[in-house]
Amino acid sequence: MSLIKENEIYLKNVINDLEMNIDKISLEPSSRKEFGQFQINVAMNLASIYHTNPRDIASKIVSKLDDRFVNVNIQGPGFINLSFSDDYLINYFNTKGFNDMVDKEEPKKIIIDFGGANAAKALHVGHMRSANIGEALRRLLILFGNDVISDVHLGDLGRQAGMLISQLQIEHPELPYFDLNYKGEYPKLDITAKDLGRMYPLASKLAKEDPKRMEEVRRITAEIDKGNKVYIDLWKQMVDVSKIEIKKVYDELNCHFDLFEGELDSFKDIPATTEILKPFLYESNGALVMDIAKDDDKKEMPPLLYIKTDGATIYATRDLATIYSRVKRFDPDEILYVVDERQGLYFEQVFRASYKSGLVKKAKLIHSGFGTINGIDGKPYKTRDGGVMELSTLIDLVRSEISKKIKDDIKGNERDEILEKLTIATIKYTDLLPYRKTDYIFDPVKFSSLDGKTGPYILYTIVRIKSILNKVNNDSKLTVINTDEMRNVLVKLTEVSTALTACYKENTLNYIAEILYEICSLFNKFYNNCNIVNEENEEIKSSYIAFIKIVYSYIKELTNLLAINEVEKM
Numbered sequence: 090m091s092l093i094k095e096n097e098i099y100l101k102n103v104i105n106d107l108e109m110n111i112d113k114i115s116l117e118p119s120s121r122k123e124f125g126q127f128q129i130n131v132a133m134n135l136a137s138i139y140h141t142n143p144r145d146i147a148s149k150i151v152s153k154l155d156d157r158f159v160n161v162n163i164q165g166p167g168f169i170n171l172s173f174s175d176d177y178l179i180n181y182f183n184t185k186g187f188n189d190m191v192d193k194e195e196p197k198k199i200i201i202d203f204g205g206a207n208a209a210k211a212l213h214v215g216h217m218r219s220a221n222i223g224e225a226l227r228r229l230l231i232l233f234g235n236d237v238i239s240d241v242h243l244g245d246l247g248r249q250a251g252m253l254i255s256q257l258q259i260e261h262p263e264l265p266y267f268d269l270n271y272k273g274e275y276p277k278l279d280i281t282a283k284d285l286g287r288m289y290p291l292a293s294k295l296a297k298e299d300p301k302r303m304e305e306v307r308r309i310t311a312e313i314d315k316g317n318k319v320y321i322d323l324w325k326q327m328v329d330v331s332k333i334e335i336k337k338v339y340d341e342l343n344c345h346f347d348l349f350e351g352e353l354d355s356f357k358d359i360p361a362t363t364e365i366l367k368p369f370l371y372e373s374n375g376a377l378v379m380d381i382a383k384d385d386d387k388k389e390m391p392p393l394l395y396i397k398t399d400g401a402t403i404y405a406t407r408d409l410a411t412i413y414s415r416v417k418r419f420d421p422d423e424i425l426y427v428v429d430e431r432q433g434l435y436f437e438q439v440f441r442a443s444y445k446s447g448l449v450k451k452a453k454l455i456h457s458g459f460g461t462i463n464g465i466d467g468k469p470y471k472t473r474d475g476g477v478m479e480l481s482t483l484i485d486l487v488r489s490e491i492s493k494k495i496k497d498d499i500k501g502n503e504r505d506e507i508l509e510k511l512t513i514a515t516i517k518y519t520d521l522l523p524y525r526k527t528d529y530i531f532d533p534v535k536f537s538s539l540d541g542k543t544g545p546y547i548l549y550t551i552v553r554i555k556s557i558l559n560k561v562n563n564d565s566k567l568t569v570i571n572t573d574e575m576r577n578v579l580v581k582l583t584e585v586s587t588a589l590t591a592c593y594k595e596n597t598l599n600y601i602a603e604i605l606y607e608i609c610s611l612f613n614k615f616y617n618n619c620n621i622v623n624e625e626n627e628e629i630k631s632s633y634i635a636f637i638k639i640v641y642s643y644i645k646e647l648t649n650l651l652a653i654n655e656v657e658k659m
Contacts, residue, residue: 091586125170132167143167203427204241243351251310256292381441430458460528514544574615
């Protein structure tokens with residue numbers, strides 16, 4: 090149990106002893122540290138219930154507090170300010186670790202859907218947010234004791250299949266896949282990810298210019314939807330090639346997926362899904378649609394398009410089939426989608442259709458949307474020619490800036506490893522610091538700095554800590570807090586539980602990223618003001634070392650939650 094939770098329970102018991110009751114007490118960090126480390130406003134709430142002066146209630150509460158609290162005072166109409174005693178903090182941090190800051194609830198089985206790469210297409214900057222937020226949420230959900238299944242869920246059906254197969258037929262008409270009379274065994278397709286990367290934009294351009302080409306693309310796509318085994322086999326080979334390259338990028342971003350599946354995997358479940366939805370579907374201009382509006386809707390909710398007029402499936406068809414598959418296979422309590430906030434209406438439609446049809450009876454469907462990554466001009470990140478920026482290009486921009494920060498005497502493989510870790514740390518910390526739904530400006534120069542709220546600053550702090558611990562005897566114990574800098578850091582560590590819980594409840598990471606910076610900033614003030622290694626008083630020196638080990642354990646766990654890897658030097 091976290092220190093905050095432990096003391097909220099203690100304070101509630103104090104109030105119960107005064108023969109007063111309240112549902113919840115919040116021990117909040119004080120905005121006025123000169124009055125105390127924390128504050129509670131429970132006296133005002135109780136006063137409205139018991140019709141008593143809040144300062145009188147506050148005085149009664151204060152009179153019952155034990156010596157864990159010091160500098161207790163009452164401000165304004167009845168705010169109680171208080172601080173933890175040094176002895177209490179010392180005992181807590183000597184006996185409790187980071188995991189005790191996690192106030193767990195009833196565990197759930199959760200499927201988290203993130204990644205969302207499209208087969209045969211390069212990942213773009215939007216995929217970066219999905220990957221970074223999704224992976225950090227996955228780790229956070231596991232930390233809170235949940236059974237988590239992560240799925241990359243590739244976009245591996247749809248028009249890109251028709252595009253690439255049509256382009257392949259133009260470039261290699263001799264392949265037996267395109268011979269309607271061929272009866273033998275089909276050879277393995279000789280194609281690379283580089284080939285796919287070249288072919289798709291070319292096919293897309295030509296199809297837009299030539300209506301006949303576009304019609305052929307639509308025909309092939311429809312054939313796949315109808316179950317054409319030759320086209321499906323051909324497309325699966327292309328997807329497998331694409332998966333290898335996609336996985337490399339996700340590995341670089343420290344993303345773990347339990348399932349590396351996509352729309353192709355749930356394709357077989359479309360008939361069963363359609364059967365469940367059938368009582369709610371009706372024909373409209375040749376298409377199958379479903380009404381999902383509710384009587385209390387304040388805005389118009391358009392019907393869900395399920396099957397197009399030409400019989401082709403769309404995203405909704407395949408996403409509903411995926412939901413059917415997930416419910417059948419895993420029986421989850423929640424399915425969490427980490428997808429662009431701009432897809433909010435679409436997910437509302439899909440979720441409503443799932444609930445209304447009975448496709449989902451138990452699971453809670455959640456869309457955890459995110460904002461856009463913008464360039465320094467405040468507009469969505471683009472390439473110089475106006476196209477969507479590929480993720481690899483952004484990584485290269487950051488890598489170029491980070492290379493300037495590494496010492497010249499670090500060379501070879503060691504330099505390459507440090508450069509890679511710092512690059513990814515820069516990207517991840519920058520991406521996770523804003524509130525999830527917020528659009529933000531990504532400035533490679535600003536966010537690669539060794540100062541301020543940046544990934545390199547966090548890792549530089551870790552390097553400092555490790556350099557100290559490598560020089561001292563680690564057999565130490567915290568027995569004394571002899572500086573305000575030490576005390577401030579320890580008090581900040583007590584607030585980690587609040588940050589973790591807030592992120593867990595809101596499916597966001599910004600509170601963790603923020604408190605990680607605050608801990609590092611406060612620690613560096615301690616580092617700059619205390620001569621740790623050369624401290625002559627052995628008790629103080631031992632306490633310093635124990636303190637640093639405690640701080641390091643928290644920073645290590647928080648950076649790991651954000652999927653940021655440490656470096657040994659910079």
